[in-house]
Amino acid sequence: MSDCIFCKIANGEIPSEFLYEDERVVAFRDLNPQAPVHVLVVPKDHHENFVDDVPAETLASMERAVAAVTRETGIAETGFRCIMNTGAAAGQTVMHLHMHVLGGAPLGEGLIPS
């Protein structure tokens, strides 16, 4: 999609440092980190969210990206949280599927922020 910021980042139109890249996804650090490690895993193809006809191969690449990034940043051992905000009420602000990967500090137990 021409006006989508994550399409531009994932396809190299906006130069970014990738922690992981394969033919279907990239991973890069969040602009506004909420934890010492805060990485976004983003498909190269545009899907609005997790339930927008995402091919199984893309989901598999996202899983590989999470495994690689958490290993590389040292949080595979200590633990991490994956979040996919879906829709405005859930706090999704960029309408291109992305998974937040957070770790590097205690994250608290709650699933739903107050």
Ligand code: DGP
């Ligand atoms: P969400 O609220 O789930 O849609 O999260 C969107 C995240 O994307 C938010 O944490 C900030 C991040 N973000 C937005 N624009 C950019 C950008 O241009 N570069 C990077 N690295 N992150 C961005």
